[in-house]
Amino acid sequence: MTTQTTTPKTAGTPTAGDTSGLIGMPPHIGRALATGGGALTVASTFLAWTWTAEFPGDLTVYGYPGGLQVLVLIAGALTTLLGLASYGVKGLRWLIPAGGDAALKFAALAAFATTWYTMIAISAKLGGLVNLEPGGYIAAAATLIALLGALALPFERPAPDPFDPDDTGWEQFKHTSSQNWQTIKAAFASGTPRPVRALPSYAEILIIVGILAVALLVFTYGIGTEYDELFVGFLIVAGLGFTALHRAGLIAQATEITARHQNITVCGAFIAAACFPFTQSDDQYATLGVYILIFATVALGLNIVVGLAGLLDLGYVAFLGVGAYAASMVSGSPSSPFDLHLPFWAAVLVGAAASLVFGVLIGAPTLRLRGDYLAIVTLGFGEIFRITANNLDGTSGPDVTNGSNGISSIPDLNILGFDMGIAHDIGGFTIGRFANYFFLMLLITAVVVLVFRRSGDSRIGRAWVAIREDETAALAMGINGFRVKLIAFAVGASLAGLAGTVQAHVTYTVTPEQYLFAGTTPPNSAFLLAAVVLGGMGTIAGPLIGAALLFLIPNKLQFLDDYQLFAFGLALVLLMRFRPEGLVANRRRKLEFHEEAEAPTTLSKTGA
Numbered sequence: 001m002t003t004q005t006t007t008p009k010t011a012g013t014p015t016a017g018d019t020s021g022l023i024g025m026p027p028h029i030g031r032a033l034a035t036g037g038g039a040l041t042v043a044s045t046f047l048a049w050t051w052t053a054e055f056p057g058d059l060t061v062y063g064y065p066g067g068l069q070v071l072v073l074i075a076g077a078l079t080t081l082l083g084l085a086s087y088g089v090k091g092l093r094w095l096i097p098a099g100g101d102a103a104l105k106f107a108a109l110a111a112f113a114t115t116w117y118t119m120i121a122i123s124a125k126l127g128g129l130v131n132l133e134p135g136g137y138i139a140a141a142a143t144l145i146a147l148l149g150a151l152a153l154p155f156e157r158p159a160p161d162p163f164d165p166d167d168t169g170w171e172q173f174k175h176t177s178s179q180n181w182q183t184i185k186a187a188f189a190s191g192t193p194r195p196v197r198a199l200p201s202y203a204e205i206l207i208i209v210g211i212l213a214v215a216l217l218v219f220t221y222g223i224g225t226e227y228d229e230l231f232v233g234f235l236i237v238a239g240l241g242f243t244a245l246h247r248a249g250l251i252a253q254a255t256e257i258t259a260r261h262q263n264i265t266v267c268g269a270f271i272a273a274a275c276f277p278f279t280q281s282d283d284q285y286a287t288l289g290v291y292i293l294i295f296a297t298v299a300l301g302l303n304i305v306v307g308l309a310g311l312l313d314l315g316y317v318a319f320l321g322v323g324a325y326a327a328s329m330v331s332g333s334p335s336s337p338f339d340l341h342l343p344f345w346a347a348v349l350v351g352a353a354a355s356l357v358f359g360v361l362i363g364a365p366t367l368r369l370r371g372d373y374l375a376i377v378t379l380g381f382g383e384i385f386r387i388t389a390n391n392l393d394g395t396s397g398p399d400v401t402n403g404s405n406g407i408s409s410i411p412d413l414n415i416l417g418f419d420m421g422i423a424h425d426i427g428g429f430t431i432g433r434f435a436n437y438f439f440l441m442l443l444i445t446a447v448v449v450l451v452f453r454r455s456g457d458s459r460i461g462r463a464w465v466a467i468r469e470d471e472t473a474a475l476a477m478g479i480n481g482f483r484v485k486l487i488a489f490a491v492g493a494s495l496a497g498l499a500g501t502v503q504a505h506v507t508y509t510v511t512p513e514q515y516l517f518a519g520t521t522p523p524n525s526a527f528l529l530a531a532v533v534l535g536g537m538g539t540i541a542g543p544l545i546g547a548a549l550l551f552l553i554p555n556k557l558q559f560l561d562d563y564q565l566f567a568f569g570l571a572l573v574l575l576m577r578f579r580p581e582g583l584v585a586n587r588r589r590k591l592e593f594h595e596e597a598e599a600p601t602t603l604s605k606t607g608a
Contacts, residue, residue, distance in 0.1 A: 021152040022187050030152025034104055035083030037146025041076030041111050044142055045069040047135025050122050056227040059122075060133075067230055068118045071237045072139060075111035078241060079146055082107050082248065098193035098249025101153040105188055106247055108150040110240035112143040114233050121229045155189070158182045193249025196256050204257050208265055211254055212272040220279045223288055223552060231556045266540075270446055274439065283423075283432030288555065290434050293441035294503050295523045296547035297448050299531040300540070301495030306529065307537035308456060309488035310468030311367070312375040314517065315382025316496065317525040319355045321515035323497025324504040325389065326354035328407040331505065335407045337400055344413050348501045355497025356490050363489035367482060370471065382517055382525055389512040406511030413440070413505050420505070437506050444502060448495050449540055455491065456538075464488055465538075522551050534575065536582030545583055 021030060049059040049069065057067015065073050085092040086100035096103060119140050123129050161179055199207075218238060225231040245251050258265040277286050302316045330350050332341030342350065366377045393403025401407065412421025412433070420436040431439075455461050463484045466474040475481050504510050518526040527550055535546025554568055575583075 020157070021154050022184070023148060023152040025149070025152035027152060027154045030149040031083065031086060031104075033149025034108055034146050034153070035080060035087070035149075037142050037144075037149055038076050038079030038083055038108065038111065040142035041115070041139060041146060042073055042080060044135055044139035045073040045076065047138060048133045049118070049136035049139065050126065050131050050133055052126065052131065055122050055125055055131075056229060059118075059136075068114065068121075068233045071230075071233045072111060072115050072118065072143075075107060075114055075237050075241060076143075076146075078244060079104065079107040079111050079150075082244065095250065096248045097196075097253055098247065099191045100248060101150075101155065102188050102190040103244045103248035104153065105147075105150040106240050106244035108143070108146040110237050110244065112147040113240065114236045115139045115143040117233060117236065118229070151187070155187045158186050188247070190247040190249065193252045196253045199257075201261075204261060205264060207254075207257055208261060208268055211258070212265075212268050216272045216275060216279070219548075220276065223285050224280070225556065228556070235553075266449065270442065273442055277431060277435035277438055278429050280435075283434045286432060286434040286438050288552065290438040290441050290506060292548050292551045293438065293445055294499050294506070295527075295531070295551050296544045297441065297445045297499040298496050298523055299528050299535070299543040299547040300445070300448050300452060301492045301499070302528050303532050303537065303539075303543045304452060304455065304464075304495070305488055305492040306532050307539070307543075308461060308464040308468065309485055310464075310471075311485060311488060312371070312378070313489075313492075314375050314379035314525050314529065315385070316378070316492070316528055317515045317517070317523055318382040318385035319359060319493040319496035320500040320503065320523060321385060321389065321510070321512075322358050322493075323351035323355045323500025324510045324514075325401060325407065325500075326497070327351035327501035328410050328504040328510045331410055333407050333410045335402050335405070335409060341411075344415050348498060351501035351504075352494045352497045355500065356494040359490045359493025360486065363486045363493075367485045367489060379517060379525075382515070386512045386515055389515075401512070404512060406509050407504070408509045410504050410508050410510070413437075415440075434506070437502065441499075441502055444498055445544075448498070451491070451495065452540055460484065460487060521554065522547075530572065534572065534582060536584035539582075539584050542582050542584035 021027060023030070025033075045065040046063050048062055051060060053060055057069070059067060059069055081092060081095060082100050082104045085095040086104060119129075119132065119136055122131055122136065158179075161175070161182075167175070222231070222234050222238065225234055242251070276289055280286055298316070298320050301319075302313065305311045305313050305316065327347045327350060329336040329338050330340040330342045331347050362378075362381050366374060366381075369377060389401045390404055392398055392400040393405075395403070412419060414420065418424075418436075420440065421433050423430050423432045424436070425431070456464075463474070463479050466477070466479055467481055467484055471481055507514075516524045518524055522528070522531075528547075531546035531550050532543050533546075534550065535544065536542025553571075554565075557567060
C-alpha cells in the first residue's frame with residue numbers, strides 16, 4: 001500500500017513559482033499605496049500629534065517635527081524614495097541595485113513600528129487615545145496603508161513541502177508553521193546586488209567619506225538621545241532602516257567600495273571617531289565614548305584568542321584587571337604599596353608586560369587542553385584573580401591590592417606636560433577630561449587594530465586560523481599547536497593589559513569587583529565574549545561594533561529596571577537566531593551558517 005505524501009491542490013493554495021504578495025491586492029495598487037503612504041507619512045510629521053508638551057519632544061508644534069517625529073520622517077522619506085525607485089524613476093534607480101520590493105517592505109515596517117510605538121507611548125504616558133491630535137491619527141493611518149501596500153508586492157513563493165496525511169495534528173501544525181515561515185522569509189528576501197561599476201578613485205573616496213559621515217551622525221544621534229522613548233524609536237528606525245538598505249543592495253555595494261580602499265577606510269574611520277568629542281557640547285557623552293573604546297579594545301584583543309585562534313577564554317577580563325592593577329601601583333597612588341610614580345609610557349609598559357607574563361603563566365600549563373576543558377580552566381583563572389585580589393588586603397594575605405577597597409586616588413595622566421585631568425581649549429572647542437582620555441584610548445585602539453591586522457595577515461595568523469578550523473589537521477601539517485596558541489594567548493593578554501592601564505586612570509579606582517565573569521554592566525568576561533560573537537568573530541569592525549552596542553544599549557535601557565537584562569538577553573537571542581554569524585561576518589563564517597549562500601571565489605587568510 002502506498003502512502004500519499006502530497007496534499008491535493010485546492011483553489012487559493014499557492015504553488016511553486018507563484019509570485020503573489022502576502023496580501024491579496026493587485027501589485028500596482030500595493031506599490032502605489034506603499035509609495036503614497038510613505039509620502040503621507042512625511043507630511044504627517046509636520047502636524048501636531050498631541051495637544052500637550054508633557055510628552056517628551058514637544059509634538060505639539062505645526063510645521064516643525066520634533067523628537068520621535070524626526071525618526072518617523074526619516075523612515076517615511078526612505079519608504080517614499082524606495083517606492084519611487086521601484087517605479088524606475090530616473091535618478092533613483094541606483095538606490096535599489098538588488099531590487100526594491102524587499103527594501104520597501106522593511107522601510108514601511110520601520111515607519112509603521114516607530115509611529116505606532118509613539119502613539120502607544122503617548123497614550124500610556126498621558127492617559128489614553130484622547131490625547132492624540134488629528135496629526136497622530138493621520139500618521140498612524142498613513143504608515144498602516146504603506147505597510148499593507150508593501151506587503152502586497154509580489155515575490156516568488158517557495159515550493160510547498162508535502163507532508164504525510166497520517167501525521168498527527170501537532171506534526172501537521174509544525175509542518176504548516178514551518179512552511180508559512182519559509183514563505184514570510186521569501187517575502188522579505190532580496191536578489192543579488194549588481195556589481196559596482198568602476199569609478200574614479202577620488203569619487204570612491206568621496207563616497208567613503210560620505211559613509212563615514214553618516215555613521216558618525218547616526219552614532220552621535222543615538223548616544224545623545226535625551227529620553228527613553230526616543231532611544232527606543234532610534235533603535236527601531238536604525239535597525240529596520242539598515243536592513244532596508246541592506247536588502248536594497250546598498251550595503252553590499254558600500255562594502256565593495258570600501259574593500260578597494262581598506263587603508264583609507266580605516267584611517268577615515270579613526271578620523272571620524274576623533275571628530276566625535278567636537279560634536280558634543282559637554283563632557284557627558286564623551287564619558288560613554290571612552291568607556292566604549294576601552295570595552296571595544298579589550299574585545300578586539302579577545303578576538304585574537306577566540307576569533308582567530310579559536311580558543312574559548314571565559315576569564316579574559318582578568319588580564320584587563322592585571323594591567324589596571326599593575327599600572328595603578330606604579331602611577332603614584334597613595335593606596336599603592338610601592339612608592340613609585342612612573343611616567344605614562346613606563347606605566348603602559350608595566351601594565352602590558354604584567355598581563356603578558358600572566359598570560360604566559362596561565363597559558364603554558366593549560367593550552368594543551370581543548371574545547372570545554374580549556375573554557376573551564378580560563379573561567380577558573382578569572383575567578384582566582386578576583387578572589388586573590390580581594391584577599392591581598394594585609395589580613396587574609398600580604399597587603400598588595402588593598403583588598404576590596406582596591407587601589408584608589410589614582411592621579412590623572414600627564415603626558416609631556418599635557419594634563420589629561422583638566423579641560424583644554426582647542427580651536428574654540430572645550431575638550432574636557434573624558435574627551436582627553438577618549439583621544440588617548442582612540443590612539444591605543446588604533447595600535448590594537450594595527451596589531452590585529454598585521455598578525456592576521458602574517459604567517460602566525462595563518463597558523464591561528466588553521467588551528468581554529470582543524471587543530472588535528474594543522475598539527476599533521478607541521479604546525480606547532482602549543483606554541484601558536486601560547487602566542488595568541490600572550491598577545492591577547494598584553495592588549496587587554498594595555499587598555500587596563502588607561503582604565504585605571506579614567507576610573508580613579510581599581511577594585512576586584514570590576515572584573516567579574518558576568519554582571520549587569522561591561523566590561524566582564526561574558527559581555528566581552530558576547531561582543532566578539534555578536535559583532536563577528538575574526539573581523540576587525542565586528543567586535544568594535546558589538547562592544548559599542550553591548551555597552552550603549554544597556555546604558556540606555558536603564559528605565560526598564562528589573563526587566564533590563566531580560567529585554568537585552570531576548571534581543572541577543574533573536575539576533576543569534578536570525579544572524580548567528582554576527583553583525584559583520586566574514587564570508588567563511590557566513591557559509592558555515594547559511595549553506596545556500598554563494599561561495600566566494602577566493603578567501604583571505606582570515607576568511608574576511
